[in-house]
Amino acid sequence: MKATSSSLSWLHTSVGRKVVMAVTGLFLITFLVVHLAGNLLLLRNDGGQAFNAYSEFMSTNPAIRVLEILLFAGFVLHIYQGLYFIFRERKSRPQGYALNAASANTSIFSRTMRLSAVVILVFLVAHLQHFFVEHRLLHSPLTMYDLCKLTFENPYYSAFYIGSMVLLAFHLAHGFYSGFQTLGLVMNSRIERLIRWAAAAFAFIVPLGFAIIPIYFLIAKN
Amino acid sequence: MAETLVVPSPVTVSPSISWREGAPILDNRCPSGDLEKRWTRHKDSLRLVAPHNKRKLEVIVVGAGLAGASAAASLGELGYQVKVFVYHNSPRRAHSIAAQGGINAAKNYRNDGDSIWRLFYDTIKGGDFRSRESNVYRLAEVSVKIIDHCVAQGVPFAREYGGYLDTRSFGGAQLMRTFYARGQTGQQLLLGAYAALQRQVEQGNVKVYYNHEVLDIVVDEGRARGIIVRNLITGEIHRVAAHAVVLATGGYGNAYYLSTNAKLSNATAIWRAHRRGAYFANPSFVQIHPTCIPQSGEYQSKLTLMSESLRNDGRVWVPRTPGDKRPPHEIPEHERWYYLEEWYPSFGNLVPRDIASRAAKRVCDMGYGVGPTGRAVYLDFSDAIKRLGREVIYQRYGNLFEMYEEITGESPWETPMRIYPAVHYTMGGLWVDYNLMTNIPGLYAIGEANFSDHGANRLGASALMQGLADGYFILPYTIGDYLATQLFEKPSTDTAAFVEAEKETKQRIERVLSAKGTRTVDEFHRELGKILWDACGLARNASGLSEAFHQVRELRERFWREVRVPGTGQEFNQNLEKALRVADFLELGELMIVDAYHREESCGCHLREEYQTAEGEPLRNDEKYAYVAAWEWAGEGEAPILHKEPLNFEFVKPTVRSYK
């Protein structure tokens, strides 16, 4: 076999693009853990002291700023590739099936990746607008804690968050496993069982952790 | 052809079976001298083609089963320009893919005393001394290299824990010389050859025309010059010319309609070659396998093979009362007839393949058969399960039981299996010389399509060996000898022979489309199958064959009048394809009957009821019939011409195959 040209062009193959998604996706997963850990400080009954300190640290520490850029880059790449696939998908099957019993051979989570992705995207826009833009760019006078409190005491807003977390759970239930598989790490059925189990646990616990925050504020208010 | 002598007997009032005797075949190009050195010496004496000249030579290979794919890949590697034609939608779909058991090779990895000589001897004897010593010895000789090559290709043969190749015993051989890849040896070998072929496609040496069916062979100035081929998708008819044509189109077991062969396997290419002058050798030599899942109804389209090993532990029986429709478990022990144990007390259920097959047919003919069609016997494991326990039986036959249950919906754990013999393999085929060339210069036949190595009966695991031997290690040498003489020829499709062949093909298509009758092609095919199975199957006799001869002729006439083939020739038309194939089977069927009729002896698969001992042992007649019957086409409705190729046994002495 003659050697094919090698450069970065491999990132434009279907497999290369998926690798980008997996790397960024798994990176975002680690962000979620950190983000959740920080956000759970909101639940401490200290009038927001700990959380505000954390928030202050996060928005000023230079190392974190670098990570933040990485994080945004990760999101952008992940979303770019995600949208690419979403729009590409139909091209491989211009004429669909009249009857498709996909539920017989796939999980609902893997089938709804497009939906969960779009919902998370909408969520992100709203979420960033609300916190990041408000706080960092518009320099809202409220402390971070008060901003959160105010936000989540609005039941509509909270409902939107909680709903989004359900879809995040869906996205993670498949995405967590899928990322490892894309990187070729699911080498045998034992590893597969392990990762599927971890994915289920992660997809359940992390979004639940996020969802507790609006619920907490709603309950605390009443 | 040389002058033809008329065989005395047949008076033709209403046409009865007759043939004319032509000149015997005295030169089959087999070398002489030491058996062990024949192939090497022969190779050294063949003409060669220089590498730069190979590029100028074109070869058509029809078929991409084990034989065709291996040949085309090897010829491509040598540098010839190869065009491969298959009616399949991919070369990987050839019938070879279905072979299960394994492939023989005289590797002697087991240190159990195997040798080229032993494999040679077993094959000659297994064929009941109706094949050529030189060919069979060469087959055994190159068998060794086949395994080497396939392993290098990445064929995942079964291995032992030490990492070395595993082998098993097969088909009653006393040696473990069969290499295997679980139950899918044919698949793995074919995919190896297919991969090699695809590599040549990528390198530009081979072009594969899939969905292309060859409908005629063009013979010009006494040499094979090309083919007429139909693009099955568009219906277009093309002429293709080349310096040589290789037919690797497989066997014709589907003449019987029901067989273990793939549904589409057919004889069209070899039959058309026969009509163009190629001799057809031993057409009636057809192997029938004893343990297949029986037909369950008229609608059934094919028969599935079940491993023969089942007879090691299963007991074969039928109810003692003919037509007993009770479910088997309601039939008490004393009303069960273990006919094999009764008839063959010393061998019991383990009698050889042909005996077991014939016995099953006999009890069913007598009305004892079971199942909805009455054409099956029970193979019962209940005693074995009681004796050895479920666990042991599961270890031995678990997967077979599952397969049986999947197909029939019945569990062999609860109720006995039903089995019946089925047509499996055709030893007959185009006559070829030692170089695998037919009597038409430039026309080669390899694999199951030729008649060469298996005599009157093929041993298990030998067909894969032969197909690959022909394709990888024999044809690539021998074809050069002919091609070297063709260097200055420019094959053209503009000759009268091509024009004529194309016209005839188109007429044939028109004719079958214009019949506009009321009956489907399958109805005729089923009918032909039944005639052949009854008269030219497990047991044959003169009167049955004569009757069948008339029936086939009559059926053929009706076919052309009454068949209905919807659609046109200018489109994808599966029924048209089928009709053309069945039309050829209807002609071939007649020749099979003539061949079976003419051979007044029993040998291997060919049991003539008139020629057997009192105990039903076949009686071979070496004095009169130690020859290959090579038939020449004499024209439609004409008595075919028989050319005898005498078989001389210099190294082995024909003996009686005894089962005592």
Place this chain on the structure above:
Amino acid sequence: MRFILRIWRQKNAQDPGRFETYEVDGISPDASFLEMLDILNERLIREGKEPVAFDHDCREGICGSCGLFINGRAHGPLPNITTCRLYMRHFKDGDTITIEPFRAKPFPVIKDLVVDRSALDRIIQKGGYISVNTGSAPDANSIPIPKPYADRAFDYATCIGCGACVAACKNASAMLFTAAKVAHLAMLPQGQPERRERVKRMVAQMDLEGFGHCSNTGACAVECPAKIPLTAIAQLQRDFIWANLTPDPHIR
């Protein structure tokens, strides 16, 4: 048994195609799905109508010719089985059965239920082999291969090339097919010299043919008659990443 069949009819690649409904009756539960279609076709021919075109050959699950999308699933309602090994006893009397061709851009419809799957051959052409010429092989036992590797290579090598993985995949991805070959050869010492190039070239061809990407939904492995496991895809991914991220130091 009686069935209502809704079958996709399409005269040729240009025809837009449509569903037509047929009724069949008196079908034995022991008939195979293809035999049921044979019966329908015999009747259609006698009635002077066009029979339904469908691919088939071995009818025992090994040649990979058959392939119908039955009631929304590749090769019908059972997992890991070919259409030809599906029997009517798995349906209920009176059922309506919808039959469509395998659909994917690289599988254009030829007629009715027959599609062109030659794209799969072209993927193999790009490297689904070990480049060895006839005659050059060493003795078969000169390279021992650990049994577990040989067994695994076999498992991957059993792909029958039916295309059900593509048909079942929501992205019409040929990943399982391609990966089966890559993984088969990756398990064997003979496959090593070309391992890096093989995976790159085969993936490139897969994309070129227009197959979709793999989102690891796993429908392919559920329908695959050869039971090719998803670990094949992981192997391909690994090999592909490795081949691209670590340039071979000996080749510039």
